[in-house]
Amino acid sequence: MQPAIDNILDIQRIRQDFPILDREINGRPLVYFDNAATNQKPLPVINALTRYYEGYNANIHRGIHHLAEQATAAFEASRRAVQAFLNAKHWQEIIFTYGTTDGINLVAQSYGRNFLKAGDEIIVSTMEHHSNIVPWQMLCEEKGCILKVIPINDEGELLLDEYEKLLSEKTKFVSCVHVSNSLGTINPVKFIIDKAHEVGAVVLIDGAQASSHLELDVQALDADFYVLSAHKLYGPTGMGVLYGKKDILDAMPPYRGGGEMIKEVTFAKTTYSDLPYKFEAGTPNIADVVAVKTALEYMAGLGKENIAAHENDLLQYATEQLTELDGLRIIGQAKHKIGVISFVLDGIHHQDIGVILDQQGIAVRTGHHCTMPLMQRFGIAGTTRASFAVYNTRDEIDRLLQGLRRVQKMML
Numbered sequence: 001m002q003p004a005i006d007n008i009l010d011i012q013r014i015r016q017d018f019p020i021l022d023r024e025i026n027g028r029p030l031v032y033f034d035n036a037a038t039n040q041k042p043l044p045v046i047n048a049l050t051r052y053y054e055g056y057n058a059n060i061h062r063g064i065h066h067l068a069e070q071a072t073a074a075f076e077a078s079r080r081a082v083q084a085f086l087n088a089k090h091w092q093e094i095i096f097t098y099g100t101t102d103g104i105n106l107v108a109q110s111y112g113r114n115f116l117k118a119g120d121e122i123i124v125s126t127m128e129h130h131s132n133i134v135p136w137q138m139l140c141e142e143k144g145c146i147l148k149v150i151p152i153n154d155e156g157e158l159l160l161d162e163y164e165k166l167l168s169e170k171t172k173f174v175s176c177v178h179v180s181n182s183l184g185t186i187n188p189v190k191f192i193i194d195k196a197h198e199v200g201a202v203v204l205i206d207g208a209q210a211s212s213h214l215e216l217d218v219q220a221l222d223a224d225f226y227v228l229s230a231h232k233l234y235g236p237t238g239m240g241v242l243y244g245k246k247d248i249l250d251a252m253p254p255y256r257g258g259g260e261m262i263k264e265v266t267f268a269k270t271t272y273s274d275l276p277y278k279f280e281a282g283t284p285n286i287a288d289v290v291a292v293k294t295a296l297e298y299m300a301g302l303g304k305e306n307i308a309a310h311e312n313d314l315l316q317y318a319t320e321q322l323t324e325l326d327g328l329r330i331i332g333q334a335k336h337k338i339g340v341i342s343f344v345l346d347g348i349h350h351q352d353i354g355v356i357l358d359q360q361g362i363a364v365r366t367g368h369h370c371t372m373p374l375m376q377r378f379g380i381a382g383t384t385r386a387s388f389a390v391y392n393t394r395d396e397i398d399r400l401l402q403g404l405r406r407v408q409k410m411m412l
């Protein structure tokens, strides 16, 4: 193993931005390796939330008083920041949602219910999160569409030739994850999109995991829809983004009815707002939307490439270290991966691993990670998953290794 790469990021300095990392859990300094579930928030993001509530909390768009104008300006500035982050062509293509799940449901319920019909085929992959399976199953049940699934190999990579065989003129929609939350696999989404477009299908990419690790460019990808959650990119919970191409969004009817999404309401007929507001019914999550801009600035300040390089170093190091343990098998060994390591330990249930690691202050995730069909593909009930963020260190991986040795001592 080579020594730690000479990354330009000062990780010890960065750790000071995350107050939660000072905590002790069960008498030991916290090691937080559950970043794929949600990552921790830096002080600038926490402060942006406080500043909003202390300084200019008001409902947006409809007010003419000073605070309402200030809140509206901050809210819309976040939309421009997200537009730049995704390299979307138009600001109207950025819809604020409550998260990835909400964004996919919006597309399934609005696009799916109105433009898909019985016999149309929808393709997802074996490694989808439940939030990119169940909304499509619900739609299939209602409309009589047919769900097809791209298989994977034992390394946890999509079988692209099988994908091409699934595509036909019956394929109307492809919904695929950019980066697997359970395996870390980075999927070749540009290829997936291009092939789907060749048969005239529309494509949604689930970017929940990709957003804090990879450079994103929805125009270069030519994605029709791209969804993400703020809480997985150092931002607040309960806030997400749906990107959609303007002509497609324009053609879609609203998903929820209520305030903000209307032009005029009478009991005879209601007309809807223009993009993006026709999809933003009700009072949105203003504070969290405002703070997302700060989260994006924070990441940009560190440099996404630098973050990725650091996490990649952790991934290499952890892979080498963990492989030394007897009876440990890594689930997901794709050539292109982000810093996620899922594994099983011979003879020990993942839940026991999680509990004993927690006793040592180490937070990992155990179970099926909302990807039960993927676990079935590997013939396992679940895994233990360590997933890395910019503030993690090699020392923490050493602690994980010690922790797992202890697990084996206690359980075997």
Ligand SMILES: *Cc1c(COP(=O)(O)O)cnc(C)c1O
Pocket (backbone or CB within 6 Å): 036, 037, 098, 099, 100, 101, 102, 129, 131, 132, 177, 179, 180, 181, 206, 208, 209, 229, 232
């Ligand atoms: C977390 C996650 C989701 C769901 O995101 P929510 O924020 O819970 O809506 C969907 N897909 C992937 C790949 C995820 O990692």
